[in-house]
Amino acid sequence: xxxxxxxxxxxxxxxxxxxxxxxxxxxxxxxxxxxxxxxxxxxxxxxxxxxxxxxxxxxxxxxxxxxxxxxxxxxxxxxxxxxxxxxxxxxxxxxxxxxxxxxxxxxxxxxxxxxxxxxxxxxxxxxxxxxxxxxxxxxxxxxxxxxxxxxxxxxxxxxxx
Numbered sequence: 001x002x003x004x005x006x007x008x009x010x011x012x013x014x015x016x017x018x019x020x021x022x023x024x025x026x027x028x029x030x031x032x033x034x035x036x037x038x039x040x041x042x043x044x045x046x047x048x049x050x051x052x053x054x055x056x057x058x059x060x061x062x063x064x065x066x067x068x069x070x071x072x073x074x075x076x077x078x079x080x081x082x083x084x085x086x087x088x089x090x091x092x093x094x095x096x097x098x099x100x101x102x103x104x105x106x107x108x109x110x111x112x113x114x115x116x117x118x119x120x121x122x123x124x125x126x127x128x129x130x131x132x133x134x135x136x137x138x139x140x141x142x143x144x145x146x147x148x149x150x151x152x153x154x155x156x157x158x159x160x161x
Contacts, residue, residue, distance in 0.1 A: 022129035029128020043117030091126035
């Protein structure tokens with residue numbers, strides 16, 4: 001195997017490990033909300049415009065979180081956006097699976113309500129998916145030293161986090 005192929009497979013492996021941590025983070029972060037009946041009922045009566053606004057406002061938050069603590073170390077905003085989209089997609093899949101497992105999504109529920117319930121639950125799950133690396137990841141001393149050297153944190157960033 002060439003050196004380039006080895007680096008590529010190593011990077012894919014790290015990303016897959018990051019995805020697994022993302023699933024774990026999504027479950028840990030959002031599982032209490034999955035078991036809260038009030039969150040399910042919000043899908044029935046929450047105005048769709050407000051739900052859309054919530055989902056859209058979640059995207060910039062995810063991009064900033066991905067830049068700071070995404071699935072993998074990001075060196076550009078494009079990679080942070082890619083991680084944010086991946087986290088949102090992962091959260092939608094995890095939310096749909098858990099709600100179906102709990103029997104909240106079934107054939108008696110309308111499509112509009114199903115989408116609303118999944119969309120509502122995907123917001124906290126997406127945040128948890130991105131925090132999975134920082135909470136469930138293994139940090140070495142080399143990673144900590146390079147993180148400190150690369151990311152001088154401003155007051156605004158700390159306040160945002």
